[in-house]
Amino acid sequence: GAGVSQTPSNKVTEKGKYVELRCDPISGHTALYWYRQSLGQGPEFLIYFQGTGAADDSGLPNDRFFAVRPEGSVSTLKIQRTERGDSAVYLCASSPTRDNNPGELFFGEGSRLTVL
Amino acid sequence: GNSVTQMEGPVTLSEEAFLTINCTYTATGYPSLFWYVQYPGEGLQLLLKATKADDKGSNKGFEATYRKETTSFHLEKGSVQVSDSAVYFCALSPRRDNTDKLIFGTGTRLQVFP
Numbered sequence: 027g028a029g030v031s032q033t034p035s036n037k038v039t040e041k042g043k044y045v046e047l048r049c050d051p052i053s054g055h056t057a058l059y060w061y062r063q064s065l066g067q068g069p070e071f072l073i074y075f076q077g078t079g080a081a082d083d084s085g086l087p088n089d090r091f092f093a094v095r096p097e098g099s100v101s102t103l104k105i106q107r108t109e110r111g112d113s114a115v116y117l118c119a120s121s122p123t124r125d126n127n128p129g130e131l132f133f134g135e136g137s138r139l140t141v142l
Numbered sequence: 143g144n145s146v147t148q149m150e151g152p153v154t155l156s157e158e159a160f161l162t163i164n165c166t167y168t169a170t171g172y173p174s175l176f177w178y179v180q181y182p183g184e185g186l187q188l189l190l191k192a193t194k195a196d197d198k199g200s201n202k203g204f205e206a207t208y209r210k211e212t213t214s215f216h217l218e219k220g221s222v223q224v225s226d227s228a229v230y231f232c233a234l235s236p237r238r239d240n241t242d243k244l245i246f247g248t249g250t251r252l253q254v255f256p
Contacts, residue, residue, distance in 0.1 A: 030185065061244075068146075068231050068246030069186070082243065117186070129176045129235045129244060133185035 028052075030134035032118050038140045039108055047103040047137045051120030058101050059131060060093055061117040069117055075101060108141045115139075144169045148232045148247035155222055155254050163217040163250045165206075165232035173234040175199075175208050175215040176244065180229045189217075189230070222254045 031050040039045055051058050057076055061069035071085040078098045086092075090108075095101040105112055115138045119131035149164040167175065177189040177199070190199030195210035204219045215232060232247040 066248065068233075068248050069244075071243045071245070074243070085243075119186075129174050129191055129233070130188045131186075131244065133187065135183075135185045 030118055030120055030132055032116075032134035032137050034137055035135065036138045036140075038142065040142050041108060041110060043108050043141075045105045045108055045139060047105075047116050047139070049101045049103070049118030049120075049134060051099065051101070051118070052132055053099075055120035055122050055132070056098070057121045058095060059119045059121075060101070060103050061119065063115045063117055063136070065114075072103070072116075105139075108139075110141050113139055113141045144173070144234060144236050144245050146232050146234055146245055146247035148230075148250055151229075151249070151251035153250060153252045155252070157224055157254055157256050158221045159254075161217070161219040161222045161226075161252065163230055163232075163252070165215045165217065165247060167213050167215065167232075167234050169213075169234055169236060171236065173236050175206070176233040176235070177204070177206055177215070177217050178231040178233055178246070180231070180249075182228070186231065222252070224254045224256055227252055227254045 033048045059074050060072040063069045073093050074082040075095045090106045092104045115136040117136045119133040121131050145168045147166050174193045176191045178186045179189045180186045190201040192199040192208035198207045206215050206217045229249045229251045231249045233244045
């Protein structure tokens with residue numbers, strides 16, 4: 027596809043369950059980012075991949091959150107033992123390279139997670 | 143630390159009115175500054191950017207000037223259209239050549255009525 031694709035678009039789960047959110051970046055984009063956007067707030071940085079490696083995971087709130095990008099393309103954000111406070115829209119973004127057009131990220135429409 | 147503060151919305155205007163959305167920032171060093179826009183049902187997209195002091199970013203009739211002395215990056219448009227209705231986010235990147243952490247403001251919703 028032409029843009030960043032995120033699935034599922036909506037996920038409702040129960041407290042304590044495990045959740046996976048998938049991001050398919052724009053083909054050829056080496057940099058991939060995850061952000062979290064709570065209601066009424068701006069996006070907050072979670073983790074950044076350059077290729078297959080997590081170059082910066084300082085935004086992950088705790089060890090229940092983990093993300094992978096094993097082949098340098100698709101990424102999965104994994105949340106264990108979900109809590110109600112994890113409810114938010116999880117945004118994925120990609121960019122061609124780290125140094126090209128700094129700050130121009132291409133965002134997906136997000137995955138809305140609701141933890142009951 | 144680094145942070146962005148932008149005016150609360152919603153901002154409600156009639157078509158062809160002048161728009162200003164205020165944004166101020168706190169940063170160490172020399173950040174790059176951005177405005178992103180989110181149209182209904184779509185993902186965030188870059189509207190404009192400025193990478194150094196006194197630079198002016200512009201796109202689709204919108205403008206913003208990087209003011210280091212006032213640490214501001216206010217978004218302006220001379221004549222808004224109904225199609226400009228969206229949520230606008232001011233953001234900064236702490237290092238000019240590094241895209242790994244955009245820090246966003248809380249967003250300002252703009253509603254334009256015919």
